[in-house]
Amino acid sequence: MSHPRATALIADDEEPMRDMLRARLAECWPELEIVAEAGNGIEAIALAGQHQPDIVFLDIRMPGMSGIEAARMLFNRCHIVFITAYDQYAIEAFEQGALDYLLKPAGGERLKATCARLQARVGKKPNNIERQLSALLSHRAPEKQRDYLHWIQAQVGNSLRMISTREILFFRADEKYTRVQTAEGEVLIRKTLKELEDELNPNEFWRIHRSTLVRVDAIAEVTRDLRGRQMVRVRNSKEELEVSRGNTHLFQQM
Amino acid sequence: MNPVAKRNAIGFVREVGETASALWWQFFDWLAQVPMRQLVVTWVLALLLGCTPILLPEQAAAFVLISLGLKVLAGGKRKAEIEARKASEQAGTETLERKLVEAQMAALQAQVEPHFLFNTLALIGQLIETDPPQAAKIHTHLIEYLRSTLPQMRARGSGTLGRQIALSRSYLAIMQARMKSRLSVSIDVPPELESATFPPMMLQILIENCIKHGLEPKIEGGRIDIRASVNGNMMQVDVQDDGVGFSLYAGDGVGLTNIRERLKLVYGTRAQLLIEQPAEGGCRASIRVPFAPDIFAGAPA
Numbered sequence: 001m002s003h004p005r006a007t008a009l010i011a012d013d014e015e016p017m018r019d020m021l022r023a024r025l026a027e028c029w030p031e032l033e034i035v036a037e038a039g040n041g042i043e044a045i046a047l048a049g050q051h052q053p054d055i056v057f058l059d060i061r062m063p064g065m066s067g068i069e070a071a072r073m074l075f076n077r078c079h080i081v082f083i084t085a086y087d088q089y090a091i092e093a094f095e096q097g098a099l100d101y102l103l104k105p106a107g108g109e110r111l112k113a114t115c116a117r118l119q120a121r122v123g124k125k126p127n128n129i130e131r132q133l134s135a136l137l138s139h140r141a142p143e144k145q146r147d148y149l150h151w152i153q154a155q156v157g158n159s160l161r162m163i164s165t166r167e168i169l170f171f172r173a174d175e176k177y178t179r180v181q182t183a184e185g186e187v188l189i190r191k192t193l194k195e196l197e198d199e200l201n202p203n204e205f206w207r208i209h210r211s212t213l214v215r216v217d218a219i220a221e222v223t224r225d226l227r228g229r230q231m232v233r234v235r236n237s238k239e240e241l242e243v244s245r246g247n248t249h250l251f252q253q254m
Numbered sequence: 255m256n257p258v259a260k261r262n263a264i265g266f267v268r269e270v271g272e273t274a275s276a277l278w279w280q281f282f283d284w285l286a287q288v289p290m291r292q293l294v295v296t297w298v299l300a301l302l303l304g305c306t307p308i309l310l311p312e313q314a315a316a317f318v319l320i321s322l323g324l325k326v327l328a329g330g331k332r333k334a335e336i337e338a339r340k341a342s343e344q345a346g347t348e349t350l351e352r353k354l355v356e357a358q359m360a361a362l363q364a365q366v367e368p369h370f371l372f373n374t375l376a377l378i379g380q381l382i383e384t385d386p387p388q389a390a391k392i393h394t395h396l397i398e399y400l401r402s403t404l405p406q407m408r409a410r411g412s413g414t415l416g417r418q419i420a421l422s423r424s425y426l427a428i429m430q431a432r433m434k435s436r437l438s439v440s441i442d443v444p445p446e447l448e449s450a451t452f453p454p455m456m457l458q459i460l461i462e463n464c465i466k467h468g469l470e471p472k473i474e475g476g477r478i479d480i481r482a483s484v485n486g487n488m489m490q491v492d493v494q495d496d497g498v499g500f501s502l503y504a505g506d507g508v509g510l511t512n513i514r515e516r517l518k519l520v521y522g523t524r525a526q527l528l529i530e531q532p533a534e535g536g537c538r539a540s541i542r543v544p545f546a547p548d549i550f551a552g553a554p555a
Contacts, residue, residue, distance in 0.1 A: 020380035162529040
């Protein structure tokens with residue numbers, strides 16, 4: 001049985017994986033010519049432009065540019081087969097479409113089926129992959145969430161210390177600095193409370209006072225003092241934090 | 255009086271008794287804890303009320319006297335009791351929290367990333383055909399690595415730095431076989447520190463983080479440096495990479511939280527996990543624990 005001649009490009013950041021796919025393809029489809037191999041998404045785009053292959057095998061997780069992003073740029077120019085190690089959502093998405101995927105390690109009957117599918121398509125116009133891509137992307141990133149600050153950078157001595165927001169008990173404005181309090185101690189940073197408030201997850205940190213941002217999970221108790229003010233006490237700290245009048249609603253239901 | 259009415263009456267009396275007793279103890283607790291200054295204010299108020307027709311002056315004076323007597327004689331003891339009860343309640347929740355954390359840690363330790371496992375197995379499969387001796391080597395490294403990650407497989411004496419370094423070497427050897435020239439490694443641990451006590455899995459978590467977040471996303475790859483040193487009675491282990499560096503928006507992965515909580519459980523405030531961004535780029539994670547050479551480290555298991 002004679003197969004159409006075709007050219008292909010393999011993109012995977014791990015060289016042994018490329019070697020393996022090349023070896024397996026040589027068994028299933030000896031006439032297929034591998035014109036180039038890329039170690040990342042950006043290289044894949046460049047080499048695809050240079051060699052104009054009929055087929056591109058794309059790993060999904062690659063440095064620089066992921067296989068998904070690369071596929072977007074190769075849109076309508078070649079047949080694309082994704083190779084993935086574990087992404088179950090990709091499998092779901094592609095099972096419905098004409099576009100193909102391979103699960104690592106690719107080989108055996110599954111790769112033969114892919115080759116047969118590709119052989120039938122070589123020379124024809126590539127499928128519109130946009131629909132499958134958006135299906136895949138919607139599976140991978142369920143409604144893109146806003147990125148919140150998870151680390152605070154503080155100059156300690158002559159190095160930059162990274163403090164996880166999970167360690168922080170509260171922030172207090174201290175003239176032109178902001179004091180970051182953890183169970184271990186305190187450091188000063190230059191970011192203002194307003195900037196922090198905008199960048200931190202509002203469900204994780206509450207503004208209880210003009211000069212105080214407190215981590216909700218660290219709150220141990222909320223009490224009223226003799227003057228009727230609400231006071232917040234956090235775990236691992238003796239400091240009492242006042243809740244200003246405008247913010248008492250935060251603890252109304254408690 | 256018929257029996258039903260009698261039972262009702264007894265029930266009513268008992269209820270009144272209980273309410274009175276509850277009120278009495280509430281009053282007693284208040285008395286035990288109220289500051290002297292506030293008590294004096296209350297007395298003055300009571301005496302003032304005693305001069306009005308609402309309360310008789312004798313009763314007001316009696317109240318002042320009795321409450322003073324109780325405060326002096328029994329207040330301190332009662333206060334101590336209340337505080338002890340509060341403290342033991344808090345201790346109870348702390349023990350519970352501790353148990354919960356430990357359970358989570360155990361679950362986490364058993365986790366091997368499927369991506370890593372599948373890729374390594376695929377690599378071994380490929381090497382069996384092209385380079386069998388290399389396949390056998392990677393296979394041995396994989397077994398060694400799995401032994402460290404599955405808690406029930408962990409051998410005695412795994413809690414030393416030397417053991418942790420050996421396991422990390424296995425993991426790094428596998429990663430080097432996969433990433434080839436994109437990964438270089440240097441390990442600088444003085445031999446005398448190898449018998450020092452060091453908690454399991456922490457080093458591996460730091461190294462995996464370096465590869466996953468620092469070096470894999472970097473096109474040209476990079477290097478990992480592992481160093482250990484002793485300063486006074488503290489031992490410090492650094493894992494540094496020259497990868498893409500730190501994203502302030504990257505979530506604090508379970509791994510780092512795991513390390514931090516475990517350090518807190520085992521060492522309290524005497525241990526530390528520091529994460530820093532060196533001036534030259536990349537990321538450096540350091541664990542500081544009290545230096546404790548394990549005298550049984552060399553003994554046969």
